[in-house]
Amino acid sequence: MGGELEDSLAELRQTFTSGRTRSASWRKNQLRALLKLIHDKEDNILEALFQDLGKHHVEAYRDEIGVIEKSATNALDCLDKWMAPTKSRLPLLFFPAKGEVISEPLGVVLVFGPWNFPISLALDPVIGAIAAGNTVMLKASELAPESASFLVKTIPLYMDSNAVKVIVGGVDVGEQLLQHKWDKIFFTGSPRVGREVMSAAAQHLTPVALELGGKCPTIVDTLSSPSDIKTMVKRVIGGKWGICSGQACIGVDYILVEEKFAPTVIDLLKKTIKKLYGDSPINSKYLCRIVNENHFERLHKLLEDPLVAASIIHGGSLDKEKLIIEPTILLNPPLDAEIMTEEIFGPLLPIITLNHIQESIEFINSRPKPLTIYAFTKDETFMRQIVSETSSGSVTFNDTIVQFVCDVLPFGGVGHSGFGRYHGKYSFDTFSHEKAIMQRSFLLDLEPRYPPWNDFKMKFIRLAYKYDYFNLMLLLIGLKK
């Protein structure tokens, strides 16, 4: 295993050094190959996702295949523009000269994919890495074994196998990979492992992007229009149970709502859940299962705390055989219980009531910075307040999850939810070095740049730094002392 890994790494390094991954045509071919792969193998992907997580094929298409199709197509469309150097304006003082910034590939990069969106969150960063002209090692998560083995088997059939490699494995493989020097590490996962990744990267001065999670709060302001309330409830359900049964870094973690509005929200949530998932949601084919027994047990334990159990107002049934947990709503569980201190990452939805919705800002600010804040409100002052007084990777008003597919917005965390950003051009940038280039001519060499130093040179340089061309001229023709 060890030797094999070193060979792969050497091959990736050699391919990068050969320079072939730098050409626009190579990059485009690889992106096209990836698109062809997801078209040809759509059924296999859907099947793997069903095996790994019980993901319904429509959900799987929306959150995995569709995401990759969108990202790869967008990268193909924009690549020429992204690769073009940006010109920088230089002060006249440097005349004749020109400045520009070119994006160059970093080299050999390592991407860690997670298990919850084992196809899209593995391949989306790879699209950025390829678009930027790097060679890539993708480590697929062993916790989604079917998807991982699909990637290992299929990627080499479509893409340049000397430049894009896939490896599957657990902690041991991760540790081995981290001993080597990479030019960038892109990690999606938990803060605990994120720390380890960054510590290892520090030994080689490797920059990292950490896409972590956190408890994404959803502020629900008191809404008056019944149709708005209906839309809000659907979007909350979509952002919680509709996305891998809550096993998503941008999934709704908990709701903040005013006490007097809570009954309306709860009532409609219950009704809508029933409508969407039927009378026996455990048997619904529209709900993902929990990824494995460990996570099932973890979630089970969250509910076992007697005070938490007492706060369940809807659902709460678990099927250990099928690893399915019913959509579960809790009203005001204790704030120091694990369900309110740890990221839930599952189908449990605590609702915390406040006297006044404004208190939600302080509530959020007293906890680690989340990846996303969702807020349903029509109050523009409150919107502005949320944007300027809280901190999070992103803020989405009146909807959930959609920011993820909006390529013009950077996607990434801050503080506890990580750092570095991707999507659209940001993916390209995250895998590029912005190299500053300045070109001068041999003409016009200014004597005052060189010693021996004297007062005249000092005056000259002072003026030059102020870009005070008028006085500079006076000084040069001897009119200024």
Added chain:
Amino acid sequence: MGTEEEEKKVLFDEEAATSLVKELRASFANGKTRSYDWRVTQLKSMLKMIDEHELEIVKALRDDLSKPELESTVYEIAMLRNSITLALKEIKHWIKPEKVKTSLTTFPSSGEIVSEPLGVVLIISAWNYPFLLSLDPVVGAIAAGNALVLKPSEIAPATSSLLAKLVGEYMDSSSIRVVEGAVTETSALLEQKWDKIFYTGNGRVGRIVMAAAAKHLTPVLLELGGKSPVVVDSGINLQVAVRRIIAGKWCCNNGQACISPDYIIITKEYAPKLVDTLKSELEKFYGKNPLESKDLSRIVNSNHFTRLAKYLDEDKVSGKIVYGGERDKTNLKIAPTVLLDVPRDSLIMSEEIFGPLLPILTVDKIEDSFAIINSGTKPLAAYLFTNNKKLRQQFVSTVSAGGLVVNDTTLHLAVHTLPFGGVGESGMGAYHGKFSFDAFSHKKAVLYRSFAGDAAIRYPPYTGGKLRLMKVLMTGSIFSIIGALLGWSKV
């Protein structure tokens, strides 16, 4: 006051660091530093501070490094003044949210990217430009609305204590602090949770800083160094090239600068001419006895002096000196020294020189120089002198470095429209101008949706028709969407 200060210095341990950060965090939390007024007031104050104390600053730099007044005025004070003036002029634009055009997939919606301060940041600076490299990042941190701690280098003690004094007098001490000290104090600071750490220095400490940051998931910006090469092609105005090399090497703190030319690569054929020109220009600038020149900085301390002496005394190197080589241990002075054809496995060619020694490597063909550069770690800067367009093109596309300059040296540092920062061993992250503001900001994505425009396809129960519509929605083509809605599409 003085003794109290000293006591405080000795007592700066982890506990002190913890309470300092707590204090700054409280100050940041009350929102003061976020206001536009606060940022502008602090920047203006800093401007006033350097205007009123320019002489003291020059003196401190002379004490620490015997830095010539002109160098201090130009590279430390004027550069900083420009940086502040630019921030003051541009900050209104920088803090404005950037509107973005959202796609059809999320219609109807509008989006913006809001720059928000990261929080409480730590800036650890270096001894070679102890004034500029301390306060230039501070300008960015303030402009972006952060509270901060600055830890100047203990190796430039006069500047460090002057910074502590002046910052204490001029800046808002509830949000901006200076902590002086060495390893113990730095370690105590690194134990704390920061929202960003900005470090200027070497790769060894850079690794320590990043590993410490990892414990708190703190992003880092590392400004390191490296061996910045100069490739000199034939058929150029050699005199101008040589003067510009000298300006970047000995006129920049006697080579003790992270973007100083570290070594030259030239063809065998052209090398003698280069050496001759270097000799005559150096003599014009620094006279026959450069150890006496007032226009050269000294070596910062005896450790560094010994390090540099060791490079020259290595057996396979000592015979290669073609110019200079004189040193004065008592005054910590080393004359501009040029070495020809040093072996590549020598110490001087395997470490960053950071001093007044300039080795010249020779190659048969100038194109061979790129392979030499790429065989080492990525430098902070790389320079090329040429009139050959093709060579220039090749240089730009094959040499990876923080920044490149063609036909000059070090000037890119002064251009605020260019990002300044390293890659690989020379660091990560960039600053200067707006890039400084960005380095200390979080770019928060904000998406505004309306309650209208809800598509049933997003929610279960999932059907075949929903899948078809979703497929076209994800790619955002309006025609396909209409097609799918009307039932034409067979996607």
